[in-house]
Amino acid sequence: MGRIPCCEKDNVKRGQWTPEEDNKLSSYIAQHGTRNWRLIPKNAGLQRCGKSCRLRWTNYLRPDLKHGQFSDAEEQAIVKLHSVVGNRWSLIAAQLPGRTDNDVKNHWNTKLKKKLSGMGIDPVTHKPFSHLMADIATTLAPPQVAHLAEAALGCLKDEMLHLLTKKRIDFQLLQSNPAPGNTTAPYSTAKPEDKYETVEKIKLGLSRAIQEPEMVLSNKPWDTNGVTSENFAGNCSGFPGTISGYQCASSFGNEGGGSPWSQSMCTGSTCTAGDQQGRLHGKLEDENGEEPEGGKDTRNGSSIFNTDCVLWDLPSDDLL
DNA sequence: AAAATCCTCAACCGCCATTTT
DNA sequence: CAAAATGGCGGTTGAGGATTT
Numbered sequence: 001m002g003r004i005p006c007c008e009k010d011n012v013k014r015g016q017w018t019p020e021e022d023n024k025l026s027s028y029i030a031q032h033g034t035r036n037w038r039l040i041p042k043n044a045g046l047q048r049c050g051k052s053c054r055l056r057w058t059n060y061l062r063p064d065l066k067h068g069q070f071s072d073a074e075e076q077a078i079v080k081l082h083s084v085v086g087n088r089w090s091l092i093a094a095q096l097p098g099r100t101d102n103d104v105k106n107h108w109n110t111k112l113k114k115k116l117s118g119m120g121i122d123p124v125t126h127k128p129f130s131h132l133m134a135d136i137a138t139t140l141a142p143p144q145v146a147h148l149a150e151a152a153l154g155c156l157k158d159e160m161l162h163l164l165t166k167k168r169i170d171f172q173l174l175q176s177n178p179a180p181g182n183t184t185a186p187y188s189t190a191k192p193e194d195k196y197e198t199v200e201k202i203k204l205g206l207s208r209a210i211q212e213p214e215m216v217l218s219n220k221p222w223d224t225n226g227v228t229s230e231n232f233a234g235n236c237s238g239f240p241g242t243i244s245g246y247q248c249a250s251s252f253g254n255e256g257g258g259s260p261w262s263q264s265m266c267t268g269s270t271c272t273a274g275d276q277q278g279r280l281h282g283k284l285e286d287e288n289g290e291e292p293e294g295g296k297d298t299r300n301g302s303s304i305f306n307t308d309c310v311l312w313d314l315p316s317d318d319l320l
Numbered sequence: 321a322a323a324a325t326c327c328t329c330a331a332c333c334g335c336c337a338t339t340t341t
Numbered sequence: 342c343a344a345a346a347t348g349g350c351g352g353t354t355g356a357g358g359a360t361t362t
Binding site: 322323324325326327328329330331332333334335336337338339340341 | 349352354362
């Protein structure tokens, strides 16, 4: 019945590969190829699981792999593709010659996610955080929106505190040369207790917003009283700090008024992962070996955060 | 200079679809 | 057709180097 196990689990070496092991594996594969991973470690004289050998080969030893820094074009491609297919690392890596899914995943998790967050863009949806808040706000009643707004501002404040306390020297320089009209230094005296308080406020605000189900309105206009998207935005715009041009106020309740980035990457409800995922798949099916449009597009020398970037324009009948 | 913290990335884990027996 | 292995994938972990305190 079935097939024999790929390896004896308890007689297998784990952990980092040594240069000797790499040599054995590389030379064996150079001679015999990668037909059967179960047999490869045995035949190559390695005390490794076949799966471990496959990973080592595909992620590190393959001669066609690129090692080293990701270029701007590669980063831009990853961000674009991620906005279309999400965490489908193998699909994304397939569009980046010489990069593995593991490379792409690691780079995303350690660098690109932070870059996007730092710009005020949610790395999951690729929408500005302000748009997400507006989306949520439209489904909540005014009291809940107020709590949510408070929580959101708390989050931003907390993030600013973190940045400012980490980059103390920069902040001190800023204080000695305050920007015109900005005479306040709201975070200069921030104490750990303040930060803790903020976190507690966020938790409280969010839980209050969530724990009022009876106040949720269904398709009911609620902006005649209390907090509206506009005055929520107004509150937000009062926050001393916009992130890379993403003014909270300019995005709220104004789909067309968002950033160029948001327009090109995800424009409100038109950004549906399933739809565009299919488009990518259609592209991957292309067997003529030509570089996809997205690939060319990413090599135009523009920066990763170039606001002119455009998603692939592919036929919608190529859906998955 | 030492300790603590952060960051990167190779490697592993577990799941799922496919393949093989 | 069923059972079990394989291959592939995304998520997670942890060692070790870098940076900060």
